[in-house]
Amino acid sequence: MAALRLPPVVSRLSAVGRAASPAGWCRARIPVGGGTLQRASSSTPDSDYLHESIVPTNHFQKSLPRLPIPKLQDTVRRFLNAQRPLLDNDQYRRTERLAQDFEQGIGKQLHEELVAQDKRNKHTSYISGPWFDMYLCARESVVLNFNPFMSFNPDPNPAFNSQLIRAVNMTVSAVRFMKTFRAGLLEPEIFHLNPAKSDTALFKNIIRFVPTSVSWYGAYMVNAYPLDMSQYFRLFNSTRIPRPVRDELLTDDSGKHLLVMRNGHFYIFDVIDQDGRITKPSEILAHFKYILSDSCPPPEFPLGYLTSENRDVWSSLRQRLLEAGNAEVLNKIDSAVFCICLDDITIKDHLQLSHNMLHGNGLNRWYDKSFSFILTKDGSAGVNFEHSWGDGVAVLRLMNEVSKDTTKRPAVSPTTLPAAVDSSQNVQKLEFKLNDVLKAGILSAKEKFDTSVSALTVEATVFKKGGKVFLKKQNLSPDAVAQLSLQMGFLRQYNKTVATYESCSTAAFKHGRTETIRPATIYTQKCCEAFVKQPSKHSISDLKAMIGECSKYHGQLTKEAAMARGFDRHLFALSYLAKSKEMPLPELFQDPSYIQINHNILSTSTLTSPAIHFGGFAPVVPDGFGVGYGVHDDWIGYIVSSYPARDVTEFLKCVNKSLDDIFDVLEGQLISG
Known part of the structure; x- marks a missing residue:
């Protein structure tokens, strides 16, 4: 199943994202839950149910593809690519040497053991246990450190x-x-790449008779991608003790x-x-x-x-x-x-x-x-x-x-x-x-x-000059442009590029959790420096081309993350495995650059849904920003939090200025002063 090509079927904000800190590891056995499934009797009144799906809720769960473990050489390559804009030449050479030594030495041993362990646990994913431990072993307060929020849009009828x-x-x-x-009547969560073919009564009437052991493949044949629903049972009657x-x-x-x-x-x-x-x-x-x-x-x-x-x-x-x-x-x-x-x-x-x-x-x-x-x-x-x-x-x-x-x-x-x-x-x-x-x-x-x-500040801004519709006409990824504005805003305010985290769901796989998109790249660094430091030295067409390069590479990173081909979760699992075996921590994980890239100063997540007004969370580090954002048809909104170490008001001014400049260039205008 790992050989199948899966599209990036889940939006980055479905992970709603806390950039979790890889701290507080401990060893423990993690139970993987199911749910109480009791099919409703025909006498049950319809008012007790949202709907009655003819395809059982967990019809695809058994045949979902397993979360793949990336090749170690690909993980090291992606890790170094993400490090390049954050390090000077000397720092990069040191990290490159450590990463290559890790790949040829202890990392290879740990990777082989992780793969063998994964083969023995086909009922789950390689990240599930370590990820539960990461959260449940953390000793910090859940308030601000972990719990996010999402707000509903008002009811369209004011009286309600x-x-x-x-x-x-x-x-x-x-x-x-x-x-x-619980009755198994909730419509399965499916991403339809071609809804006209798969989101139909005919498809549902056929797929429900396909055995659960191969049902995922039946959906895949018509470009429909069922998502993991193993977390749903924890929504109700559940508490963290x-x-x-x-x-x-x-x-x-x-x-x-x-x-x-x-x-x-x-x-x-x-x-x-x-x-x-x-x-x-x-x-x-x-x-x-x-x-x-x-x-x-x-x-x-x-x-x-x-x-x-x-x-x-x-x-x-x-x-x-x-x-x-x-x-x-x-x-x-x-x-x-x-x-x-x-x-x-x-x-x-x-x-x-x-x-x-x-x-x-x-x-x-x-x-x-x-x-x-x-x-x-x-x-x-x-x-x-x-x-x-x-x-x-x-x-x-x-x-x-x-x-x-x-x-x-x-x-x-x-x-x-x-x-x-x-x-x-x-x-x-x-x-x-x-x-x-x-x-x-x-x-x-x-x-x-x-x-x-009392130490937390939250500010918001709305950019009204354009959004998703305009950016798509420019053949640009709206998410890439929103992320570029954050990179450009931070460079404008602090004159540097910093570790940035964007959450991406891996629910396309059995017991997938999240993967990290790393939006700070050599392309965003080059583009931001051109806009902020030397705009007059570049033509409008050159600046447009740089934005296009950022968008193309960001799209590649997003696709890789959604297909579980990032590097963060793999390295996290290898580090966790070393700790669980009480081995000396490999030198790569002690490298200041590894620590720095996991000190996510810009922690970001995006959310758009008809039900949702906006969402947000606190920074994940004391000197960081927590950025919730949404790119809508004709506007872009940001909810940003910070502690006293950062000036969130000035940051949003810099982000707005960056968006102004980006949109001016895309419209063929010179950057205003």
């Missing part, structure tokens, strides 16, 4: 944008998604209740009834209305802050919670279907929205849940998700389906009356037993949280 109505509709649609998935050294992922699909947070208080009520059906929307409406009517002020010691702590500290405090008699309430939080956070604030602008969805005030969050819907008083909505269990592919599918379902088939409307039920009997407010050690731990966590989020 109230906090109460939207909370009910999103709850019902998300539970519909869960039931549809803090443990010493390495955290645990818990999924308990026996939970039938929703977790609701408001003012730092915890509430639960069942969203699945005794017959396995979704609780009546009018009853859910009554329960949310009851919770919103609770006038209790925030608790003196809000427990949610603990999930923002260092993982070892949180692990120790969780043990104290258990010893204090809180096992039952913690289990109810952990096993809840998902979490909805009702925030008592009104959003004034997109910067406030970004801060609220990315971290909030810490009071009204349980950051360890697989995902949380966050709704503010004005009906603004978003998702904050814990990243260890999976990538943005599953979360984005959930958001797309929820957005579509809530707008096309809302469960309640502004005129819906709450059911005549006694919510005080159906909604349970969770109470915790806290001793002095726990109270002190909560206050300490709050202090650390406030300090860390």
Whole structure:
């Protein structure tokens, strides 16, 4: 299967991307999950499901191609290509020598062992275990360091944008998604290269009869590429549990209740009834209305802050919670279907929205849940998700389906009356037993949280002179131009080229996670220096040609990454293997240039979807920028975060100036001063 040529079938933002730091390795066995699949009976009401796919959800999973391990010589070549714009000649020669020694020596041995190990574990991918370890062994707070956010577009009908109505509709649609998935009725995730041929009723009616052992090949024959869906089962009833050294992922699909947070208080009520059906929307409406009517002020010691702590500290405090008699309430939080956070604030602008969805005030969050819907008083909505269990592919599918379902088939409307039920009997407010050690731990966590989020700055900009439509007419990759503007902006501000990370999903392969696109290249370096330092020395046609070279090479890197032919994951796995064998760390991985290229000052990810307004994340290093961006038909938008070491306002000015210059040149105009 590795010989098949696969197109770059997944957009870079489906990975929503945290550029994870390759630190905190440990050895552990990683369970690879499945899901509870129960086909719906014919008597089940349609209102419980998003749709009923005739092709079973996991029809292609068994025959998905395995994630290929690149050839070591290709990995070394790509690694050196990425290093070239970051190093001077002396540094490069040293790194080149170390890389070649690695390729001929210890690297060859490790690579052979990795390949042999992979052949023994055909049920998964070579990166799955190490990648789980990388996340779960990290001891830093998940807040800012790992959890990203995505915000929903408003409901097109303004009357449905109230906090109460939207909370009910999103709850019902998300539970519909869960039931549809678990019944095996959710449409499989497929990239259709030729939708007219493959995204049809005829294709579905034929492919469903193709045996699962070869079904992927049947889709491949008509240029349709099923994607890995192994992460989806972690969306629901899932929580990251803090443990010493390495955290645990818990999924308990026996939970039938929703977790609701408001003012730092915890509430639960069942969203699945005794017959396995979704609780009546009018009853859910009554329960949310009851919770919103609770006038209790925030608790003196809000427990949610603990999930923002260092993982070892949180692990120790969780043990104290258990010893204090809180096992039952913690289990109810952990096993809840998902979490909805009702925030008592009104959003004034997109910067406030970004801060609220990315971290909030810490009071009204349980950051360890697989995902949380966050709704503010004005009906603004978003998702904050814990990243260890999976990538943005599953979360984005959930958001797309929820957005579509809530707008096309809302469960309640502004005129819906709450059911005549006694919510005080159906909604349970969770109470915790806290001793002095726990109270002190909560206050300490709050202090650390406030300090860390106060250091974060988020800014945004919108470039309105053009976008995807214009750039495609110029035969340019829109993503390449957006990335070029970041390189050019950074050079303009700081006079240097730095390590840059762009996430790319490898969901085209079984248990694929992500690969890295390295947008800082010799082509972007040459182009940026021409634009920033010597624009008058180059003709418009020369500058256009440079932009074209950047676009062509970026397209090649993107295709390679989507086909799992990058270098980052391969080198990461080799380094992980050396550590797991307790070998001396190969010299290549101790080289300052290797450390530098993994110190991603520009961490970037792109997202466009009809459901999504924008998304973002914090920088992955103290002196970096976290860049979420989207190239739309006629405009380009950026949400950028930074800590005090960087000036994000000036950076965005430089990015805007760079875009101005690029578009001027593409329109045949001289660069303005």
